[in-house]
Amino acid sequence: MKRLESYSTDPWPARAYGFVMQAGEPFFSALQRRIGIKGMAYVFVAPNLIFFGLFVALPMALNVWYALSGSNRLLIQERPFIGLDNFRALLDCASFLEVNSCRQDRFWRAVHNSIFFVFLQVGAMVLLSVVAALLLNGKIKGRGFFRAVFFFPVLLSPVVVALIWKWVLQPDGLLNALIVWSGGERIAFLHNASWSFFWTVFVSVWSHMGFYTLILLAGLQAIPQELYEAAEIDGTSARRTFWRITMPLLLPTLLVVLILSLIRGVQAFEEVFILTGGGPGTATQYIVQYIYETAFANQVHLLGLAAAASLLVAAALMLLTLMQLRISYHGKDT
Amino acid sequence: MFIRFKTAAASLAVFGASTLMVFGAMGSANAQTGQATQVRIMWYSDGNEGEVLRDLLDRFEKQNTDIKVVLDRVPYKTIVEQLPALLDSGQGPDLARVTDLGGLSRHYLDVRPYLKNAAYFDENFASTMPWFRPAGGSKNGIYGVMSQLALTIPFVNVTLFEQAGIPLPGPKATWDDWAKASKAVADKVKAPYPIAFDRSGHRVSGLAISMGGKMLDGDKPSLLDDGFKSAMKKVYDWHGNGTMSKAHWGSAGGTTYRGANEEFANAQVVFYMSGTWQLPQFAKTVAKSFNWQAVPNPCGTAGCTGMPGGAALVPIKATKHPREVARVLEYFASEPVYQEYHARTLFLPAHAGLAKKGVAYQTDDSNVKKSLAVAVEQVALTSPIAFQLQGYEHNRIMFNAIISRVNQAINNEMSLNDSFTRMQSDIVEGFAAKGIKIP
Numbered sequence: 204m205k206r207l208e209s210y211s212t213d214p215w216p217a218r219a220y221g222f223v224m225q226a227g228e229p230f231f232s233a234l235q236r237r238i239g240i241k242g243m244a245y246v247f248v249a250p251n252l253i254f255f256g257l258f259v260a261l262p263m264a265l266n267v268w269y270a271l272s273g274s275n276r277l278l279i280q281e282r283p284f285i286g287l288d289n290f291r292a293l294l295d296c297a298s299f300l301e302v303n304s305c306r307q308d309r310f311w312r313a314v315h316n317s318i319f320f321v322f323l324q325v326g327a328m329v330l331l332s333v334v335a336a337l338l339l340n341g342k343i344k345g346r347g348f349f350r351a352v353f354f355f356p357v358l359l360s361p362v363v364v365a366l367i368w369k370w371v372l373q374p375d376g377l378l379n380a381l382i383v384w385s386g387g388e389r390i391a392f393l394h395n396a397s398w399s400f401f402w403t404v405f406v407s408v409w410s411h412m413g414f415y416t417l418i419l420l421a422g423l424q425a426i427p428q429e430l431y432e433a434a435e436i437d438g439t440s441a442r443r444t445f446w447r448i449t450m451p452l453l454l455p456t457l458l459v460v461l462i463l464s465l466i467r468g469v470q471a472f473e474e475v476f477i478l479t480g481g482g483p484g485t486a487t488q489y490i491v492q493y494i495y496e497t498a499f500a501n502q503v504h505l506l507g508l509a510a511a512a513s514l515l516v517a518a519a520l521m522l523l524t525l526m527q528l529r530i531s532y533h534g535k536d537t
Numbered sequence: 538m539f540i541r542f543k544t545a546a547a548s549l550a551v552f553g554a555s556t557l558m559v560f561g562a563m564g565s566a567n568a569q570t571g572q573a574t575q576v577r578i579m580w581y582s583d584g585n586e587g588e589v590l591r592d593l594l595d596r597f598e599k600q601n602t603d604i605k606v607v608l609d610r611v612p613y614k615t616i617v618e619q620l621p622a623l624l625d626s627g628q629g630p631d632l633a634r635v636t637d638l639g640g641l642s643r644h645y646l647d648v649r650p651y652l653k654n655a656a657y658f659d660e661n662f663a664s665t666m667p668w669f670r671p672a673g674g675s676k677n678g679i680y681g682v683m684s685q686l687a688l689t690i691p692f693v694n695v696t697l698f699e700q701a702g703i704p705l706p707g708p709k710a711t712w713d714d715w716a717k718a719s720k721a722v723a724d725k726v727k728a729p730y731p732i733a734f735d736r737s738g739h740r741v742s743g744l745a746i747s748m749g750g751k752m753l754d755g756d757k758p759s760l761l762d763d764g765f766k767s768a769m770k771k772v773y774d775w776h777g778n779g780t781m782s783k784a785h786w787g788s789a790g791g792t793t794y795r796g797a798n799e800e801f802a803n804a805q806v807v808f809y810m811s812g813t814w815q816l817p818q819f820a821k822t823v824a825k826s827f828n829w830q831a832v833p834n835p836c837g838t839a840g841c842t843g844m845p846g847g848a849a850l851v852p853i854k855a856t857k858h859p860r861e862v863a864r865v866l867e868y869f870a871s872e873p874v875y876q877e878y879h880a881r882t883l884f885l886p887a888h889a890g891l892a893k894k895g896v897a898y899q900t901d902d903s904n905v906k907k908s909l910a911v912a913v914e915q916v917a918l919t920s921p922i923a924f925q926l927q928g929y930e931h932n933r934i935m936f937n938a939i940i941s942r943v944n945q946a947i948n949n950e951m952s953l954n955d956s957f958t959r960m961q962s963d964i965v966e967g968f969a970a971k972g973i974k975i976p
Contacts, residue, residue, distance in 0.1 A: 225924070274969055274970060274971075274972060275970040276625070276626035277622065277626055278626075279623070301956065303951055306962075308959065309791075312950070334696065374729075391784055391858055393788055394783055394788045395783040395959070422647045422785070479788075479790070480788075480790050480791075480793050481789075481790030481791055481793070482787065482788050482789045482790035482793070482944075482948075483783065483787040483788050483789075483790070483943050483948050484787060484790060484944055484947070484948030484949075484950050485790050485791070485945060485948075486790075486948065486950075486952060487790070488790050488791065492790075492791075495932060496791045496792070499619075499622060500617075500618050500791065500792060500793075501791075501792055501937055501967075503933075503934055503937075503966075503967040503970045503971060504621070504625075504970075505966070505967075505970055507970075
């Protein structure tokens with residue numbers, strides 16, 4: 204390190220830098236001698252931990268308090284403790300399969316919608332990502348261009364993606380124009396429950412597929428080429444090569460993609476909120492939108508109920524995350 | 538191993554800079570700008586009122602060089618969804634334009650002690666003052682002033698009626714008369730929306746009251762009487778037989794507000810149930826594209842009424858500059874300024890003096906002039922129940938329950954009767970969250 208006096212002829216930023224470099228050195232050197240190198244690691248992580256504590260851990264803890272308290276007041280000191288009443292309200296159902304038998308029917312409608320959405324969206328996402336990755340891994344013309352094209356939607360803001368598709372799908376939008384031009388009847392895509400649901404799945408897959416394709420592509424490229432060469436020499440068919448070599452070796456990556464897309468599927472909000480607003484009715488209202496509307500959009504902010512719902516969702520996501528960690532560790536062991 | 542101090546100091550410098558940025562961004566909204574006190578107004582616009590207000594405030598600032606007024610123009614959704622959370626957290630502007638007059642009243646400041654001439658407010662705004670007074674607040678407090686008095690009123694596309702060769706129903710026509718005529722017109726001219734209502738519990742409340750709905754029982758909600766149910770059945774049946782298109786109400790979820798003003802301006806709606814705040818917008822967006830006008834509120838079994846409403850400019854309790862806020866409010870409410878504001882925005886004034894003298898509206902549009910005349914006439918015919926409901930502090934709980942549950946029935950997620958049951962439990966839940974028990 205340069206000595207302080209040797210910065211004296213440098214421009215002022217360099218001199219300021221030199222001053223900072225030298226000013227605290229005695230303090231930090233003394234501190235390191237006292238607490239050791241491992242202790243110093245905590246000192247440097249501390250600022251980030253403070254931020255994490257203030258902006259992540261503290262709100263999470265407050266959320267637990269909101270879930271255990273009542274009233275529509277925002278300030279925690281004005282909210283009375285009510286124990287598990289919010290959870291009881293959410294879980295009060297004659298039959299969990301019949302939403303109209305539940306006290307909080309909108310919550311269960313959102314849960315049912317989310318389960319159905321996640322099942323379809325993840326299935327389609329993983330399947331299409333695998334197909335895309337296999338194609339992009341092959342020797343095709345313009346491979347670099349297509350790789351970029353698949354990834355572009357990932358770079359777009361979810362709001363932009365949803366707005367674009369909303370314009371395409373509206374009654375006098377591009378898609379209906381094509382349908383009418385080819386002799387068909389106009390379809391109210393976003394005014395029909397089934398079609399709305401389909402398009403929320405489609406738009407979600409379209410906008411996020413590139414990310415998972417990239418992960419799977421990396422997984423494919425990590426498979427040793429010698430295995431394929433050996434298979435070719437042995438005269439193994441392409442189909443057998445795929446099922447006996449590609450898929451088993453791609454499986455760990457595939458499982459990571461599956462878990463990540465499951466987590467993302469449960470968290471789906473922005474695209475759907477802009478595209479359909481949760482409608483028609485509550486046909487495309489998923490769990491995160493339910494939480495948002497319950498907490499903020501209704502005139503009476505049912506913060507406790509929303510917080511309780513968010514904790515239930517967090518528990519589900521925690522389970523998925525633990526599964527992913529277990530699979531990753533298992534993959535490393537093997 | 539010795540850890541280089543360079544890395545540590547660089548990390549600390551980044552941390553320090555980012556902390557300063559965070560706290561700088563969280564700085565007071567009412568910063569002193571040089572010598573002038575900054576007063577912030579959060580404002581949404583239906584038409585041109587933002588521009589008109591800005592012009593008026595520029596003149597205010599010239600006369601009052603110690604005050605700088607910042608007009609933050611936001612979408613209506615921000616006022617409805619974000620402002621309440623800001624106010625609850627003690628943040629927010631010094632003044633805001635709000636429509637949930639009673640629901641947010643606990644955040645309003647009583648400016649009476651700061652006004653030069655409080656008697657002027659008592660004389661000219663007495664009928665609407667109770668709408669802002671918070672429960673437990675001062676019974677003669679001045680908690681804001683209406684930025685417009687509004688009335689729900691239908692607009693019809695007269696050109697479509699002419700093209701269909703169907704005469705307009707008369708001034709005492711019933712809801713059924715208008716539904717039949719609008720459907721006939723739409724079928725003939727292939728308009729997608731025979732009748733459209735703004736997706737709002739406030740809008741359908743006029744229909745409910747005209748069908749005999751009592752809405753309130755003292756200071757408690759009383760929704761589920763025969764009048765209300767028959768009104769909601771009409772809405773449900775209209776969606777079933779195509780008189781109201783599911784593409785409008787049905788396409789949104791929960792309590793999401795959805796107007797049909799764009800559809801009306803695009804000549805897609807025959808009969809549009811909205812309100813007088815649309816007049817300045819239609820003067821611009823429709824202009825002479827087609828012939829349109831406001832018509833008297835259709836009649837039900839109990840009367841022919843709309844719902845009063847409007848928006849108000851309210852001072853916020855958390856402001857650090859109450860005197861300056863009172864001066865801005867007093868300027869806005871002064872007769873010449875209030876007169877000019879309403880003349881240019883084409884809104885109905887809540888000012889008793891101006892209501893008597895009349896407002897010289899700045900428009901040559903004959904459709905607008907006719908519509909304003911109809912609206913002024915309709916104010917006198919508005920049911921007292923409607924005024925009471927508009928002033929009811931918790932009316933939004935009722936409006937939200939109505940719109941979200943009826944919408945579910947329309948989309949076949951539940952029967953209409955089930956939707957009534959759910960409405961009632963939503964209302965009970967909403968009141969319970971506010972610490973109020975109702976049966």
